[in-house]
Amino acid sequence: MLRVADFCAERDLPLLVHSNASAQGHEPEAYVAEFEQLLRHYRGQAIVWAHAGISEIHRRHDHLPTVARLLSEHEALHVDLSWMAVGEVLDGSGVLRPDWVELIERFSDRFTIGSDVVGHFDDYEEPIRGAAQILAGLSDATRERAAHLNAERLWFA
Secondary structure, three states, rough: OOOHHHHHHOOOOOOOOOOOOOOOOOOOOHHHHHHEEEEEHOOOOOEHHHHHHOOHHHHHOOHHHHHHHHHHHOOOOEEEEOOOHHHHHHHHOOOHHHHHHHHHHHHHHEEEEEEOOOOOOOHHHHHHHHHHHHHOOHHHHHHHHHHHHHHHHHHHH
C-alpha cells in the first residue's frame, strides 16, 4: 500500500482508502494503527478515508474521537461520509449528532458526501436520503463544501 501511496503522491493524485477500522472478531479499531502508518508515510495532497472506516461490525463503538484525532494530526486526511458512517453521524431518529456537526464544521474543507454504491443502483435512494439528512444539519457554507465543492477540488481540480 505504501508503494501505491508513493505513486499517487508522485503524480499529485488523491488516494482513496477503502479500509474499515476493524474486522469481525477484532477490537473496534484494530486496523487504525496501520492506517496511521499510511497517513504518516504519505506525502501527497489528500487521503480520502471511505466511510471514515466505519462498518456494521462495531455499530455500538463511537468512532468520532478517533476520526477527530486523525483529522487534527494529519492535514492530508479527508473523510467520505457514506455507508455506515451515515448511521454513525445521524442518531437513531435520523437527526445529525451535535458532536459530528461540530467536527464537520471544524474541518469543513475535508469532508465529502458519498454513497458507497458500486455496480448496481437499485438501492441508491437510501444512502442519498441519509446524505441529505446530514447536509440539512450543516451551515450553508459547509453544506456546499461537503455536497460537492470538496469533491470537485479533490478529484477534478
